[in-house]
Amino acid sequence: MKHVTYSSYSISAFGFHSPSIDIIMMRDPLPNIIALPYGKCPPMHIQATSWRQLLKLMAKLSATQIEPSVEASAVTKGELNLRTVVQFFKVHHASSDWRTVIYLTIDYPPPPEHRYANGDVNVLPYSYNLSSLPTLLRDGPASQVSKYYTIPATSRTPLPKLPITMPSMAMYLASALExxxxxxxxxxxGVRxxxxxxxQFYPNEEDTAAAGEEEVRRRGGRALIGRLMGRASKPQRGRNADVYDLVTPFVPDEWG
Structure with missing residues (x-):
């Protein structure tokens, strides 16, 4: 799996290896299809310099889709869902800057004897226990230099169904924050x-983010989230208009 960086954004990278804390400018193109395996495989990650930069990057990558690998589709039946963990980390102890990284795996049901708190935001999904954890996740949900949050499935924001496009994934993250x-x-x-x-980590982005979330609520972005996550809903206005409204708060220079 390659890394990717776009010159219009701060450092961004992805892959199945452990996220790097070093700043590396990467310019390889992002593939149109990112295939996730099922079972024993490290989680895929996507990294950016901040939460808002991550959503801006993902909203721009309309040609990229996350989907199950051929092998994953062959060994499973029915729908496959995505399990997402958000992490914020410092490059070093003395730094005041926090980076954002999300980890992605296909949901994997735990065995009956396994005790797992499915809605606990401080516990990694069972699918993350099937292979060696990335280094940054090994210190637990709240250390001095890193903190993670497992996005729970809720009635308002269920687990995303695969395949899913990058802009739709950005909307899922925005919904989880809402x-x-x-x-x-x-x-x-611990949902809050x-x-x-x-x-706390991005105080300069707080006002912009809050305004964007209010715009999502005002213009019916929640209904679009429901459709993208596979929930039935009443007919709405054109999908392109809804997508425009939902991603505009994150990419005003490109969409506004």
């Missing part, structure tokens, strides 16, 4: 952690 913001006053779960980390 769910987290709605839970800011809920101390009974994602919003608190995004606001």
């Amino acid at each position: 769910d987290s913001r709605r839970a800011l006053n809920d101390t009974s779960s 952690r994602l919003a608190k980390m995004v606001d």
